[in-house]
Amino acid sequence: MGAALLAVASALPAAAQTPAKDLFSAETGPSAAKPQSIGFYSKGCIAGALEMPKDGPTWQVMKPSRHRAFAHPTMIAFLQRLSRDAAAEANWRGLLFGDMAQPRGGPMKDGHASHQIGLDADIYLTEMPNRRLSRDERDTMPLPSVIDKTTRHIDLRRWRPEMGKLIRTAAEEPEVQRIFVHPGIKEQLCKTAGRDRAWLNKVRPMYGHDYHFHVRIVCQPGSPNCEPQESTGTGDGCDKLDWWFDVALQPPKPSSKPYRKPPPIFMSGLPKACSAVLKQPDAGVSASAPSPVPAAAREPVPVTAFEAAPERAPTPAPAAAPRRLPPPPAAGAPDGFDADAPEAGGMPMPRFRPGG
């Protein structure tokens, strides 16, 4: 028996006992492979991901220290196109992107149950400022909630109609599978949508998501092992919000059981192909070079373009709110858990995931 084989044999038990989030979060670059999403949004991984360029004419990538701006190439192209459409249709200077996926997707150490197969992205409800943010600012800039922490409904001092237009612009894109927003945001969209309401169908209420919204696109061609999510069906969903305000978003009763963290996912709980993705060679620098941005859009934005843009009223800083323990849910959230816990902005965040 060769030394290499011995090493593999002795490494096996350790790998089997290591939570998948530790293995995937240790990956520094995407794999050199054909782009492929494997598994479900909350249980899978991605081969051949691309990294979103840090800056574009109509976007900037936030939270660079997290190293989570990787996604399926179609998602990267979609998000860049959405940022242009938002500028044109929602009068939104540019998008601030949050988490997409880790370089090879998979479970994360903190923050998300989904975002595992490169088809999920968080977009902040804060407009891109008219200057290029420093790396430090991108990690630390306040990204305020639009929800009143006491009433759990929309905070009209922070909500802007453009935010609704932005969410609508995203929901009307055919490749979008669903969008998650705080129930108070969904309620506001329901109130103001008017007669053309079909797009509201894809906008789903969810815990958290009070300072950003979450866009999920459908499984892409070339990903035979990508597991689609059920359709959101028909109807605007505006008649189903009472449970959220009456039950789900209520503070936990003193008698309720304390919250217990769900056990971590191990490699045995992920599709087998994800073990192969971990072993694939690193794509290296090429992973961000063949960006699908058209040449014109890839040109660096001159600083003067930022300086020339009209200044807008500064966004109010978020009120400091003590982080609360999430209430144990009395019933399953209709769409399953998809929280973004570490920056929940004080919103109650049950960290559970009933089914799908």
Ligand SMILES: [Zn+2]
């Ligand atoms: Zn998200």
